[in-house]
Amino acid sequence: MTLDPTDRRPAYQQIADDLRQFIASDAVEINDKLPSLTELTEKYGRAVMTIRKALDSLQDEGLVVTRHGEGTYVVQKPAAHAEPATTPRELLDSFRRMSESLAEITDRLAAVESAVFGQSGPGAPRRDQGDD
Secondary structure, eight states: OOOOTTOOSOHHHHHHHHHHHHHHSTTOOTTOBOOOHHHHHHHHTOOHHHHHHHHHHHHHTTSEEEETTTEEEEOOOOHHHHSOOOOHHHHHHHHHHHHHHHHHHHHHHHHHHHHHHGGGSTTSOOOOGGGO
């Protein structure tokens, strides 16, 4: 991966984002070992300290754990990957149910206002007093 020179974020953040996407993909599973520091420095063309800072970010998020002398292992997938996103159909169904509930509440409120205030309730059309 070549880092984007127009991206204002530091290199370690771009690398962390790329590794986060890799971890979220189906190419890696929990308990899999990530490439070594040497492999990552070659891949990204950055210093070991930059790669470590990216890995530290992922470790702070709870996605990886580094075992000295062994390597870095995936311990959790990113949250966005763990739970499937809501589909447009599910969103539409939710909005439809909300709309139906709102219509029912509106009807009930109108019935209560009619019972309490009669025909001249707050929702009734107003008459001008001079029309008699």
